[in-house]
Amino acid sequence: MRRLRALVALTTTAILTTSVLTPHSAAAATGSTVEYTTVPGSQGTDLKAMVITPTGHEGPRPLLVMPSSWSMSNVEYVGAAKKLARESGYQVISYTSRGFWDSGGEIEVAGPEDIADASSVIDWGLENTDADPDRIGMAGISYGAGISMLTAAEDDRVKAVSAMSGWTDLGASLYPGDTISFQAVELLLTAAKATGRPGDDLQHIEEEYRKGNIDPALELAQERSVATKIDQVNDNGTAVMIANAYNDGLFPPSQMSDFYTRLDVPKRLMLSAGDHATSEAGGAVGLPNETWDELTRWFDHHLRGVDNGVGSEDPVRLKPSNGDGGWTGYPDWESVADxxxxxxxxxxxxxxxxxxxxxxxxxxxxxxxxxxxxxxxxxxxxxxxxxxxxxxxxxxxxxxxxxxxxxxxxxxxxxxxxxxxxxxxxxxxxxxxxxxxxxxxxxxxxxxxxxxxxxxxxxxxxxxxxxxxxxxxxxxxxxxxxxxxxxxxxxxxxxxxxxxxxxxxxxxxxxxxxxxxxxxxxxxxxxxxxxxxx
Known part of the structure; x- marks a missing residue:
């Protein structure tokens, strides 16, 4: 555990050193700065964050808030965030979700405290950066995707969201077809204990699960599932982009297609080959990536007003799970099958x-x-x-x-x-x-x-x-x-x-x-x- 925490600290230091020591040729040159700081979360819980600020872009700037994935830290999105800041002028805050690594609190499994944290990060961003209150988006992978979607349902300031390898129905994810997804559950529990501090709810769920009782987890999953809050998402009018993999072993894609058909907002659904988070992991660190390219286009259109074709393209985009086939667009999910x-x-x-x-x-x-x-x-x-x-x-x-x-x-x-x-x-x-x-x-x-x-x-x-x-x-x-x-x-x-x-x-x-x-x-x-x- 100490070695893992030391590795995160060294990585953080390296990123900050690079940001501080790299010389800028001119004040107006486009680029970004990275600051490691503490952001107050819900009820004063300290959330550790990377604040990525664009240089050479006039403000006020659109704000993107990115909660970390399960067992990941605020370093997760820095590569992608620097690219978004440099190329499009986004103010980005990437923070470690409560209960993990350097943030305070305990793991609440995308509970009300996590949603309140995300809103508090938005508050802090509006008060401490040159962010535009009318142009706020959220994005994340896995746990970060789930928190982003749930926050979009509760906080109408979120105008656009991009959820990658997330869930919409947590019960259907962990208990598909009334069957416990054993490998997924064990992986999540093990990772939580290795990198964080499980809260009371998570500890209770595990105790009952070890006895063969899945009911407490299913009860908890209801509040943690944006599928139960879809009317709030529709009322808020949040533009929703969903990306998932056909073989996602943690959050299978059927829940995504079901949720997508019920959305009555600007929306996009992308499915392609891969497993949990494998389709977009490279893009998070700044490598070329199709999913992150589409995320950028999505936010550019809905937060920056860029006429880049997003509003007129077929919103359902699918890529074959095998072979070398490219993306195919469809006007809706029903049209996927002729x-x-x-x-x-x-x-x-x-x-x-x-x-x-x-x-x-x-x-x-x-x-x-x-x-x-x-x-x-x-x-x-x-x-x-x-x-x-x-x-x-x-x-x-x-x-x-x-x-x-x-x-x-x-x-x-x-x-x-x-x-x-x-x-x-x-x-x-x-x-x-x-x-x-x-x-x-x-x-x-x-x-x-x-x-x-x-x-x-x-x-x-x-x-x-x-x-x-x-x-x-x-x-x-x-x-x-x-x-x-x-x-x-x-x-x-x-x-x-x-x-x-x-x-x-x-x-x-x-x-x-x-x-x-x-x-x-x-x-x-x-x-x-x-x-x-x-």
Whole structure:
């Protein structure tokens, strides 16, 4: 811990030294200065901040406030902030969120104190810098994004916000499909204790979580979710830009698309390959970055009044999760999919071509069958490791893979389509309607959609967990399962494969070993995979 804190102190000193000692050729030259200071937060809590002030730009200046990410410090955004100050004249305040590193207080998980802190930082900026009270924006990554969005709902002075790799529904993030996102929760808890001081609420949540009780976390999540405050955002008229990655292992993107459709303000949604914060991390330190370029254009338009096309462009911008495809614009989320292809699940059977039981994904319904699997043990089908697999997809085009012939059919249901001779684009939110008959009150399911080549090697397109809770053992349950949204270019000759099993290391499984689960396709409600295409 002492070494980590020493590293932050050395980094801070280096930045300040560079800012102070670099000579300026002329007073009017555009540039920036960086000052490390203390800003009073809510109830007098000391918040440590980097104040980045432009030089050579006349005031009053638009103000950008940037709360740090979970476990990060005020150094996080200095590179991007200096660029924003130098090139566009923004006054920027990057501060360490309360409870972390050099700021006072305790970690409140984006609670009311954190929102009051952000408003206090705005107050301080208006009093101590040449900031324009009518041109205030907020931006951040992850935790900073969540605080920015929540502040925009509570403080109508915030005219524009840019949320990168954030959340809108904290409960849906940590408990997707009524399933605990184990790796994400453990990562957040470990990082909080390593770099900060957990407050009473966070300590209570962890104590109950260790006992298997997730209810206190879900109750707390309501107030910490801007989805519950969307009417306030709409009433304030705040211009909202959201950027997220398809494979975000902490805050999956489905909550973003749902929230986006409910916004009635100037808005933009960007989704691309990557995992949590990997799409914009380089831009935070000042490296070339598409997300930060769009953030700059967003604030330039809404805070500086620059006619740069932002107001007339298609607001939904998506980039394929695989391959080298560029950005595609859409007028709204509904337009992302041109049509939807329904592929019905047929009975898994062995054949000369399929040495393990495999069902078909076909245009016509094939009801009246049942197929049993054993629960509680995983297969080669897997969602991958949080942060690692999404980053590999983004930077190295290495997918989360599977060898479909070796997926154990005693532990999973597997269905494949015919090959697509010309390929196709999956674009939007795939979904599946499946009827299952559990043998226990609680059983977890993991639904994976793969692109399969001629050798049976698969690349994970998207997935989603779901836990059947409080079921009547032996009674069938029909589930409507929405997977995570994605844009994926299926190559020529590839097939789609749907795999459903009952264990995944990313999540906390409720499926006990020795139990069974039956898949079926009853008359009147045949099991079907719906694939959005463009």
């Amino acid at each position: 049509q939807r292809e329904e592929l019905h699940l047929s009975e898994p059977e062995r054949s000369w071509e399929q040495w393990q039981s495999t069902g078909g994904l076909q245009p016509e319904a094939a009801p009246g069958w049942g197929y049993d699997i054993r629960t509680g043990r995983g297969t080669l089908a897997d969602s991958g490791t949080v942060l690692l697999d999404g980053a590999l997809r983004q930077f190295a085009d290495i997918p989360t893979g599977v060898s479909l012939p070796f997926v154990n059919r005693d532990r999973a249901g597997v269905w494949t389509s015919d090959a697509y001779p010309e390929g196709m684009r999956v674009s939007g939110t795939p979904s599946a309607r499946v009827t299952v008959t559990p043998t226990a009150r609680n059983q977890s399911l993991y639904t994976y959609l793969y692109a399969i080549d001629s050798h049976g090697n698969g690349a994970l397109i998207t997935h989603k967990p779901h836990t059947v809770r409080d079921a009547s053992p032996g009674e069938p349950v029909t589930l409507d399962l929405d997977l995570e949204p994605v844009v994926w270019d299926l190559p020529e000759g590839h097939r789609l494969a749907l795999v459903i099993d009952t264990a995944d290391a990313r999540y906390t499984d409720e499926s006990a070993r020795g139990e069974q689960l039956e898949f079926s396709s009853p008359e009147g409600e045949p099991s079907v995979l719906t694939v959005p295409t463009a």
